[in-house]
Amino acid sequence: MPPEFMSTRPTDPESGGKQKTSAEKAAEKRVEAERPIPGAPAGRELEREEEGVFGEADVTKEDLEAQLNPERRSRLRWKKKEMPGGLWLKCESCGQMIYRKELEEKGMVCPACDFHFTLPGRARVNMVMDEGSFQEEFTELTALDRLQFKDTVLYGEKVRRTVERTKQNEALILGTGTIDGRPVVLAVLDFSFMGGSMGEVVGEKISLACDLARTRREPLVIFTSSGGARMHEGMLSLMQMAKTSAALASLNEAGGFSICVLTNPTTGGVTASFASVCDITLAEPGALIGFAGPRVIATTLKVELPPGFQRAEFLLEKGQIDHIVRRKEMRTLLAQLIDFGARAWGGPKNRA
């Protein structure tokens, strides 16, 4: 695994630089009451947005826990103080404390339990594609606030801030390139952009990915990590589930081949549309995959959830996915699958 695949990740010096702007933001926050966790170290905000989304877009595990249990909220705050600058991370799966540097060296995989942490979109592209082969398309597409949606802040403003922070226009990276020499169309959902949520642009770009795969007669490879539909776009976002499926139906009709890799976390409207109905469904170890988020289920039913519930291994056991694939074997497996799919579009026949 080339270590440079991590290079696009926001690095420590960068997040150190973020501290100032976030401190300014914190001042605004008091006025707007945007994030109701007072006293949270400002530099953590970036990380919080990258953490697990549960159920719907824009929910973090902490948000929900903080809401459910004020005591837990103060414990979280205390813990954060204990880990200045995010040098240590707690594994979401096994609870082990991991030194961030070690985690990064291992490709964001927990050394104790093999849980695969969410990977930023850019890092994913660099990890999967042959070096220098990736040609990104439709980068100009950007979200519109068509409903003038305002909660604590206007959606348009939220998008503007996210674009500024992530240096990309939307949550989906789309392009063409090669995996071990095999041409593919690649679409990667980036969780660090509004929790990888699907609005009009994400839905359109997934559909364009299907269209590109169809016209170029190349396999379609999708990586997902998403909280689901982006509720700031209301019904326009729900209808993306139908739009992406329409494009996928056309790809299928033309005989196309699609592979979707579900990574941590994939929930809501993304799981309930294109992500679940590609020809092959893969998942990374430990990935949280589901329709409703675990907290939603736990609070609705008022029950303890079984251990490992909604994790990739659980889904495999229940017959919901084809294969679990470790990050370091990803390229090899994708290349194998693409070779097996080659005959769909007139590849060489088996010889007697």
Place this chain on the structure above:
Amino acid sequence: MSTRRNDTTAAGMAFERPIKAIEAQLSELEAISQRTNLDISSEIEALRKRLSEAIETTYSDLTPWERVNVARHTERPVASDYIEKIIDEFVELFGDKVYGDDKAIVTGLARIEDTRFMLIAHRKGNTTKQRMAYNFGCAHPEGYRKALRKMRLAEKLKLPIVTLINTPGAYPGIGAEERGQAAAIAENILQMFSIRVPIVVIVIGEGGSGGALGIGVGDRVFMMEHSYYSVISPEGCAAILWKDGERTPDAAEALKLTAPDLARLKLIDGVIPEPLGGAHRAPLSAMAQVKKTILETLFELEAIPTERLLAERREKFRRTGEIPGRFPVIP
């Protein structure tokens, strides 16, 4: 969950209190006039006039949150009412033939006058007991798989399909997740693009997110005037974005979930008008409007050649709500 829902409904229907008060007075007067020989017909007439005025003023200016509560009204007609009152012949077909029969979705062969079709509908029930048995219209994966199975049958028999949507959402539960709730909904959405018979979709009450869309892909999509269709419930949205349940009416407003709003966004094909004061006030005439829409639309769709029908269905959702020219087109 049910008790909370009922509470919110009661609070949300507060706007009907003046109407209810006049209705109570009116029925009292009518009782008196029947019991005695007093001539109070002019008083009754005046009260009737006041009542219809009150209904008109209230209902011409409902907030989105008030509409949501009309959509959830316990006396609003549900699937079984349609089957009983406007469908002339019905043979229920149960089960997904794999796991079980989900009572939250009813499927079967239906006929209205001379028109035969496959009915797929969320089922809510009229009584508390029924509502519980039908899981308040929240389907499990087997419900969506049952629906798909019956749609495939309809395709084979060359019968068009009518779906009636009325669900708060697909059920969020352990069993539902184990059996692939997301995948079941996804499969339906995908397959409904290749079903080779006309599909008419009508939201008759609640259009709750993916649980609605799981039977919601069609050649024509209509909403009743006081139904709603939303990516998330207003309660859920308020809890997540405002972190305050009290802001539910604001969330309902922001989500643009009413029929007129969605028609403006070109996400639906039409709004079916309801009687003054909502479908719960005059269920029969409300259902008659739905019947008219079903018959007219099926007549129109059955004239379209199959290949064109499928291409247009796909194109309709591929470009749904799009501002013309905003996105690139790959032929």
